[in-house]
Each structure stands twice: as C-alpha cells, then as structure tokens.
Amino acid sequence: MSTAKKDYKRVTVKSLTEMKSNGEKISMLTAYDYTMAKIVDHAKVDVILVGDSASNVMAGHETTLPITLDQMIYHASSVIRAVNRALVVVDLPFGSYQSDPKEALRSAIRIMKESGGHAVKLEGGREIKESIKRILHAGIPVMGHLGLTPQSIYKFGTYTVRAKEEEEAKKLKEDALFLEKIGCFAIVLEKVPAQLAQEVAESLTIPIIGIGAGGQVDGQVLVTHDMLGMTHEFHPRFLRRYLDMYTMMTDAFKNYVSDVKSKDFPNKEEQY
C-alpha cells in the first residue's frame, strides 16, 4: 500500500529534503493529543503538525486566533509523548511572534523546551523575516506557511483561494524564495491555484507541502479530524474524507445508550 522509497526510522528535517530530491511525496497530518498522535505515528505519517487549528477542532473557536502559547505547549507535549517516528512541527500561535523578534524567539524556545517539539511553523513571508531569522539563528528549524494564512483572517475577511491575481502570486513566489534563502526547511502552501503551487515547488529545493494546492507539490497536509469525517459541517473542495467518523461515532454512541437503557450492558461477562 505504501510507496515509500526509504524506510525512515525517524523523520528529520533532512529526511524531508531527501524525500523531495528522491521524488517521494511527504505525508503530513495534524494531531493535538496523545491517542490520536500514537495512531498517526503508527501509520507512518512523516510529519505531525500540532496545528493552531486545535483552536477550531479541539476548543470550538471560530478562528485560530484565541489559542494561547500555553495551550499549544500542552497539546504539543501530549503529541510528543506518543511519537516515535514522525517529525513533530508545532504552530506558533497568533500573537506569540508578530510583535517583535525577541518575543518570537522566546515563544519558539518555550515550545522546544517545554513540549519537546522538533520544529516550529509561522504564518507569513518577508513581513516577519526578523522573527524567522532570530528563531533560525537559535538553531530551531522553521517551517513557513504562505497562501491562506488563517491567523490573518480578519485582514482578508474570507477563507477563499489566495493568490489568484498576478500581483499576489508574484508576492507569494518572492516570499517562498525568501523563506528558502534564509533557511526555512519547508513551506506549507494553503489554498492557492495548483499551477502557482507547482511553479513554487519546482523553483525551490526545500519541500512545499500543500493543502488545497494541487498534486504537483512535494507533500500534502490535512487536518486529521476533517479527513476522518469527524467535522462533517466542513467540506471544502480539497478535502478527501477517508472515513465518515461522525456517522460511525454517532451510531456507536446511540448503540451504547440503547444498551444501557435496555440493561443489555453490562452483561455477566462484563462484570466482576
């Protein structure tokens, strides 16, 4: 089933560059807790992202803005305890890196020290260059994130496809080149035209991981709860659902209620 070209015992930032040069696509999924991370890692997903999408998926907020650095560290440390193989990348949350580079470095150091994460991800291009450079200088691997950047939702007003116009596409390409030049090890490209994403992936040596960016990039990322069909009210075009867990779980819970009410559970074998 797997088409991995090499059996990585432990995925590192170097493994990802190697995968790109070997033409092996990189798989990445989110996880925010121990149990889910254990399964995702067991399935040999290459990169686990402790995304600030935890703000939506785990906490029920409308946007990713409210999640705090302490909460991200809590999620990331739970994930780290589960993982043996995957590279674990942790999102720096909104407000923890935009105001000044020293604060960005402090936030990244807290993530690395307190959660044991392997790398951090920041949203944005040249406008946050000093923050990224400072984190990189401290020896912390940085993954960039361009295109749709959910932490800027109130600037754009919608979650629609980004960089459809020439000017925005040009800025995105320049930002991607810049992130590679200063030392980012990979870039997430979210919700941009497939042609543009392909051009970016072909012009860079670091891997481009797409979400809603077509198939001609170096890897794919999805929010695990979405691809499992747990979040059934969210159905963007790019999302492939591998299970309908909303229905499966609802059925299981209904069966449990029915078994309890009918006194079928527990039976003689299920008691002491």
Ligand code: KIV
């Ligand atoms: O927070 C997140 O889950 C992300 C992915 C959508 C890339 O940033």
